[in-house]
Amino acid sequence: MEYLTVHSPILIVAIPLLxxxxxxxxxxxxxxxxxxxxxxxLGFVTFLVAILxxxxxxNGARIYTLGASVPELARPEGYMVPVRIMFQVDGISIFMGxxxxxxxxxxLVYSLQFVKNETGQDRFYSxxxxxxxxxIGLVFTGDMFNLFVFLEILSIAGAGLASYRVNLxxxxxxxxxxxxxxxxxxxxxxxxxxxxxxxYNLLSIAALANTMQFNTLDMIALAMLAIAFVMKLAGVPLxxxxxxxxxxxxxxxTPMIYMSxxxxxxxxxxxxxxxxxxxxxxxxxxWVVIILGVLSMFIGVMMAIYQTDIKRLMAYHAIxxxxxxxxxxxxxxxxxxxxxxxxxxxxxxxxxxxxxxxxNALYKGMLFLTAEAIFFRIGTRDxxxxxxxxxxxxxxxxxxxxxxxAISGIPPFNGFASKLLIYESVFRFNPLLxxxxxxxxxxxxxxxxxxxxxAFTGPEMPAYREVREVPKSMIIGMGIMVxxxxxxxxxxxxxxxxxxxxxxxxxxDQASYINGVMGAAP
Amino acid sequence: xxxxxxxxxxxxxILFILIFGLYIIMHGHVTPGGGFQGGxxxxxxxxxxxAAFGSSEIKKSLRESHLSVVESSGALIFIGMAFAGxxxxxFYNFLVGTPxxxxxxxxxxxxxxxxTGGVIPLxxxxxxxKVMAGLSAIVLAMALFSSGEEMEE
Amino acid sequence: MMQYxxxxxPFVAAALLVGVALFIFLFKRNLIKIVMGVAILSSxxxxxxxxxxxxxxxxxPIYTATPEGVMxxxxxxxxxxxxxxxxxxxxxxxxxxxxxIYRHMGDIDAKKxxxxxG
Amino acid sequence: MSVLMYGYAVWSPIxxxxxxxxxxxxxxxxxxxxxxxxxxxxxxxxxFLSGIQVPPAEQRHIPAHNIYWGFxxxxxxxxxxxxRPHTGIINDYMLWLVAIIALTVLILVLxx
Numbered sequence: 001m002e003y004l005t006v007h008s009p010i011l012i013v014a015i016p017l018l019x020x021x022x023x024x025x026x027x028x029x030x031x032x033x034x035x036x037x038x039x040x041x042l043g044f045v046t047f048l049v050a051i052l053x054x055x056x057x058x059n060g061a062r063i064y065t066l067g068a069s070v071p072e073l074a075r076p077e078g079y080m081v082p083v084r085i086m087f088q089v090d091g092i093s094i095f096m097g098x099x100x101x102x103x104x105x106x107x108l109v110y111s112l113q114f115v116k117n118e119t120g121q122d123r124f125y126s127x128x129x130x131x132x133x134x135x136i137g138l139v140f141t142g143d144m145f146n147l148f149v150f151l152e153i154l155s156i157a158g159a160g161l162a163s164y165r166v167n168l169x170x171x172x173x174x175x176x177x178x179x180x181x182x183x184x185x186x187x188x189x190x191x192x193x194x195x196x197x198x199x200y201n202l203l204s205i206a207a208l209a210n211t212m213q214f215n216t217l218d219m220i221a222l223a224m225l226a227i228a229f230v231m232k233l234a235g236v237p238l239x240x241x242x243x244x245x246x247x248x249x250x251x252x253x254t255p256m257i258y259m260s261x262x263x264x265x266x267x268x269x270x271x272x273x274x275x276x277x278x279x280x281x282x283x284x285x286x287w288v289v290i291i292l293g294v295l296s297m298f299i300g301v302m303m304a305i306y307q308t309d310i311k312r313l314m315a316y317h318a319i320x321x322x323x324x325x326x327x328x329x330x331x332x333x334x335x336x337x338x339x340x341x342x343x344x345x346x347x348x349x350x351x352x353x354x355x356x357x358x359x360n361a362l363y364k365g366m367l368f369l370t371a372e373a374i375f376f377r378i379g380t381r382d383x384x385x386x387x388x389x390x391x392x393x394x395x396x397x398x399x400x401x402x403x404x405x406a407i408s409g410i411p412p413f414n415g416f417a418s419k420l421l422i423y424e425s426v427f428r429f430n431p432l433l434x435x436x437x438x439x440x441x442x443x444x445x446x447x448x449x450x451x452x453x454x455a456f457t458g459p460e461m462p463a464y465r466e467v468r469e470v471p472k473s474m475i476i477g478m479g480i481m482v483x484x485x486x487x488x489x490x491x492x493x494x495x496x497x498x499x500x501x502x503x504x505x506x507x508x509d510q511a512s513y514i515n516g517v518m519g520a521a522p
Numbered sequence: 523x524x525x526x527x528x529x530x531x532x533x534x535x536i537l538f539i540l541i542f543g544l545y546i547i548m549h550g551h552v553t554p555g556g557g558f559q560g561g562x563x564x565x566x567x568x569x570x571x572x573a574a575f576g577s578s579e580i581k582k583s584l585r586e587s588h589l590s591v592v593e594s595s596g597a598l599i600f601i602g603m604a605f606a607g608x609x610x611x612x613f614y615n616f617l618v619g620t621p622x623x624x625x626x627x628x629x630x631x632x633x634x635x636x637x638t639g640g641v642i643p644l645x646x647x648x649x650x651x652k653v654m655a656g657l658s659a660i661v662l663a664m665a666l667f668s669s670g671e672e673m674e675e
Numbered sequence: 676m677m678q679y680x681x682x683x684x685p686f687v688a689a690a691l692l693v694g695v696a697l698f699i700f701l702f703k704r705n706l707i708k709i710v711m712g713v714a715i716l717s718s719x720x721x722x723x724x725x726x727x728x729x730x731x732x733x734x735x736p737i738y739t740a741t742p743e744g745v746m747x748x749x750x751x752x753x754x755x756x757x758x759x760x761x762x763x764x765x766x767x768x769x770x771x772x773x774x775x776i777y778r779h780m781g782d783i784d785a786k787k788x789x790x791x792x793g
Numbered sequence: 794m795s796v797l798m799y800g801y802a803v804w805s806p807i808x809x810x811x812x813x814x815x816x817x818x819x820x821x822x823x824x825x826x827x828x829x830x831x832x833x834x835x836x837x838x839x840x841f842l843s844g845i846q847v848p849p850a851e852q853r854h855i856p857a858h859n860i861y862w863g864f865x866x867x868x869x870x871x872x873x874x875x876x877r878p879h880t881g882i883i884n885d886y887m888l889w890l891v892a893i894i895a896l897t898v899l900i901l902v903l904x905x
Contacts, residue, residue: 010612014601021597024590067613085613145754152761156768163772169779170790176706176772177791180883183713183765184700184890190758191693191720197751198727216902223897227890237889240879244791284904288897299875306865306872307793308857348799383857388850412806412813417797424801446861454857459850490806492797558760660767667774700887709883785882792881 001051006071008052009064009087012045012097013137020129027122035112038125042105042132049101053094057502061090061516063142074204074517082204082517088142090513091506092354095499096139096266099358102484103259103365104132110369110477111252113470114376115164124164131157131256135263142517143203144193144275147267148186151232154260155182162249162257174248177241178257185228192224205275206517209510214280222285225271232264235326236295239319243307246315247381251372252477254311255365258318262357265322269329273507277336286334293326294433297440305447308383310371313451314364317407320440321360327437328353328422329507331429336508345425350504352421355496359414359488363406366481370400373470373478374455383454390456392467397456399478404452406485408445414485417492523576532574539567547650548643552627552634557646561653568658577665589659596651603641603648615640685726692719706776706783710769717762724751724758 004011019041027034056062064071064087074082089097108128115121134154141147159182163175193203195217202208212218227238234242242261246254272285300320307313332350335341373396374389375381390397406413409420419441427434469475488495506513523529543564550556572580607614617623617640625638636643666672692715699712728751734742736749773783780788797804831837840847847853865872878885 007608007612014605014612018598018601018605021594021601024594025598064612066611067607067615068611069614071611145757149757149761152765156761156764159768159772163775166775169776172772172775172779173788173790176769176776177883177886179765179769179772180709180713181886181890183762183769184716184887187713187716187720188894190754191723194720194724194727194751194754197724197754201748203750214905219901219905220898223894223901227894227897230893231890237878238886238893240881240886240889244881247791280905284900288900302871303875303879305861306875351799385856387854387856411804412809417804417806420804421797421799425799450857450860454855454860458854461851461854462849463851491795492804492806494794496797496799558756657763664767664770664774667771697887697891701884701891704882704884706883785884789881793876793879 004048005051005055007064008048008055009062009089009140010066012048012052013087013133013140015041015045015048016129016136017133020126020133023126023129024122027125031116031121034122034125038108038129039112042101042108046101046105049094049097052089053098053499056089056091056094057498061088061506061512063088063516081202081207082143085146086142086204086517087140088206088513088516089140090516091502091504092266092269093139093506095354095358095503096263097136098499099361100132100135100139100259100263102480103255103361104128104135106365106369106477106480107252107255108477109480110474111250113473114251114372118165120164124161127157127160127164128253128256130154131161131253131260134158135256135260138263139266142205144196144205144208145203147205148190148193151186151189151264151267152182154263155179155186158182158253158257158260161253162245164250164253165248168248171248174245178245181231181241185231188224188228192221192228195221195224204517205270206514209275209278210514210518212276212279214276218276222271222276226268226285226288229264229268229271230292233261233268233322234296234319235292235322236299236319239296239300242319243303243312243315246318246368247309247311251369251376251474254368254372255361258364258368259361261318261322262361265325265357269507272333273336274510274513277333278510280337282336283334286330286332286336289326289330289333290433293323293328293330294436295323296320296326297323298436301440301443301447305443305450309381310374310383310386310451310455311368311381313383313447314367314371317367317444317447318360318364320444321356321364321407323440324356324419324422324437325353325360327426327433328356331426331433332504332508335429341429342508345428347504347508348421348425349429350507351496351500352418352425354503354507355421355492355500356415356418358495358499359406359418359485362481362484362488363403363413363415366399366478366485367403367407369474369478369481370396370403373474376470376474377467378464383451386455387458387464388456388460389464389467391460392464393456393469395469395475395478399482400452400456402482402485404445404448406489408448409441410445412489414488414492417489417496421496523579524574529574532570536567536571539570540564543567543654544650547646549634549636550646550650551639551642552636557649558653560646561650562657564650564654565657565661569661572661572665577662577669578671580662581666581671584658584662586659586663589655589662593652593655593659596648596653596655599648599651600645603645607641615642617641617644683726685722685729689719689723689726692716692722695719704785706773706785706788707770709785710766710773713769714762714766717758721755721758724755727751 023034026037063074065074066085068084074086115124131154134150134157137150138147141150159175159179162178163172165171196208197203199217200208200211231238249257297320300316300323304313304316304320307316328349332346335346406415409415423434423437543560546555546563547557547560604613607616623637623640623643625635627638628635696712696716696719699708728748730745730747733745733747736746776788777783782788795805795807
C-alpha cells in the first residue's frame, strides 16, 4: 500500500501504456479475456487515482522524478535546475485526473457492447488506453516538452479512434480534420516551447516560471501556447472542427475526445496561471480568455439550437459549456494580481469554472452516450427521422432527461450549482457577462426541449416499433455517469470543499508549485 | 514487379540493409543512431523489396498479424525495462555496475565500448523492433491500399 | 543570443519554412498538400530547435572522447528526434485518412470532398 | 455538507427537494379532486382532431426542423451570417487559428 502510494503517479500512466501493447497479444485468447482484462485494469487504475487523490488532499502536491534514486529528488546534487523528466501532481492535476478516469471507466464499459460486432477491436482498445495515457500524462506532467508529447499521443489516438468506422465517409473526414488541427496546434506549442527554451535553457514548468521575465518573445510564446490550446479545446471561433469530429466518433470515444479537450483546457490554465502568472498584469490575457469564453457560450448555443443532427447539436453544446469554464476561470485570471478582487469574487468564479469542468464532463459525456445509444438502435443521427423512442427505450429516456435538466442548469442538478457560482461571482466583475451566461442557459434548455420532443415524445413510429432498449453494458456505462451526477447534485458543498477548492488554490498559488521543485534552493 | 536484374540485386542487398539496420540499433548508445533510426533503415529495405517484387508478393511473406506481434513485443520490451527499475523508481537504470551492459564508458579517444549503458541498449533494441515492424506495416498497408487490396485477410 | 535572430541564417530559414507551411494551410485545398504542409511546418520547427541548441565552434555532446571547449546543447537534439518520430506517425495516419477519403469521395479537394458543415 | 456557501450564493439541494416534494404533494392533491370518468380502451382515449380524419403516426409527429420555426425565421439574418464561416473546409479553420494568434500577440504587446 505504501509502495503503491509512493509510485502511484507513474503507475497511473504506465499501467495503461503497458496494457495498450499487451491487448493485441491478449486478444488472441478471445474477446472475453480481453474485455475482462480491460475493465479490471482500468478499475485498478481508478483505485490508484483514488489513493493518490487521498494522499494529495492530505499531504499536498507530489513530485515524481523518473530515473532518480528517490521520487522527490527533482534537482540532483550540484544542479541549480531540474534535469530529469518529472511528474508534478497538485490539486488541479488530480482533479482533472479524477474527472478523466471516471469518464474513461464509464466509456469503456459502454464500449464493450457497442463495438462487439465491429472489426479491429484489439486496436480499438489499444488506442483507447493510449488516449487515456495521453490525457492523464498531459495533466500530470511537470515539464513543457512532455506536455507536447502527451498532447501528440492523445491527438493521434483520438484521431485514430474518431475515424474508427472507416467504412463511413464522414467518419474519415472528421478524423482527418481532428488530426490536422491537432498536429498544427501541437507544432505551434513546440515552437513556443522552443522560444522559451532559447531564452532560459529550461523545460521544467516550475523552473521556467521562476525565471520568467515576460518580454516580447515571451508574449509571442504565450499567445501561441494559449491559442493552440484554445484550438484544441474548441473555443469559438476556433471551434469548427469540434462538431465534425464529435459527431462521427463512435460512442464511448466522443466523451473521451471531449475529455481530451478538457485536458487541453487544463494545459491552458497551467500555462496562463502557473507558467506566466503572478509576475505581470494578467488583465489582457484574462480578457482574451473571457471574450473567447463568452463567444463560445453564445455562438455555440445559437448554432446548437439550429442543428438537426443530434450529435452535432450536442457537440455545439459542448462548445457552449466550455465557454462557462473559460468565463469563470478567465475572471479569476483577469483579477489574479488584485488580491482584494480575487478574494471578493475571483476565487468564487474560478471555483465555479472548475466545478463546471467535472459537472460538464459527467452530464455532457452522458448525453453523448445517450445520443449514440439512439444511433446504435435506429441507425441515424437525423432528428427529423426520429420520434416516439420513449415507448421502447425507457432507460435511455430517463438518462437523457436527467442529463438535459443538468446541462440546462435546472435545480437541483449539479449544473445549477456550478452555474450559480459563475453567475453570482461574474456579476460582480461585469454584470453584462453574467446576463449573457443566463441567456445561454435558457437557450440550452430550449434546444434540449427540441431534442427531447422530436426524438422521444410523440406517437410510436411504425418504423421503430421493433426498436429495443440498448444492451446491458451500455446502460451500466450511462448509469455510472448518472450515479455521479446525482451524487454531485445532492452534495455540491462537499464536492467543492474537497476537490474543487484545492484545485483553485493550486492554480492561484504559483509560489508553492515553484517551491515544490526549486524549494531547497539556497 | 520489376525486372529480374532488380529483383536479384535487391534479394542480395536486403541482407546488408538488415545488418546495417541492426548495427545502428545495437550501437545506438555509443554512436549516432539508435532504435528509431535503425528500424527506419530496416523498413527502407522492406520498401525496396515492395518496389522490386510488388506489394501482393511481399504480403505473402510479411503477415500483418506477425508484424503486429513483433511491434507489440518491441513496445513491451521498452516498457518492461522501465518497469524492471520499479524496485527503485520507474526508468531506474538498474543494470549499471552489473556484468550485463554495466561497464563504465572509457574517457579519452577510444572506439567506444558497446558493453556500457545499462538498460539503454536493451531499450534501443525494443524500440528498433517496434519501429521496423511498425514502419514496414505502414508502408506495406499503403502499398496494398493504393493497389486496391486490403491488408487483413 | 536571441537578439541575433534577424541576422542568423538558420532562424531565417526556419521562419521561411513555417511561413511556407502557413501559406499552404491557408490557400491550398488539396488534402495531400495540407499533409505536406504539416511536414514542412514540422521541419521548420525542427530546424528552429536545432539552431537554438547550436553553439559556435561547439562539439557533439558525447561525453567520452570530448575535446576541450564548448558543446552544442543536447536537449534540443533530443526534442527534435522526438518530434521527428511523432511527425512520422502523424503523417502516416494523415495519409491513410486521405486515401480513405479518396476512396469514399473520389476527390481530395478540401471543398469537394466534405460532407460535414454548418 | 450538502449546502454550497461561497460568496453570496447559498444553495442547498435538500431544502429545494423538500420544497419540491411539498409542491408535488399539493399538485397531486389538486389532481385527485378532478373528474374520474376517464376509461381506458374506449373512444375516450382516441386522438380527436375537430372531427378530421386522424393522420398516421409518422405524419402526426412534428419533425425537428419545424420546431422553433418562428425563432429561426426572425433571426434569418443572424443565421445566414453564422453559416458563412462554418464552411467545413479545413483551410478556413487554419485561417481562424492564424488570425486569432496574430490578434492575441497584438493585444498582449500593445497592452504591456
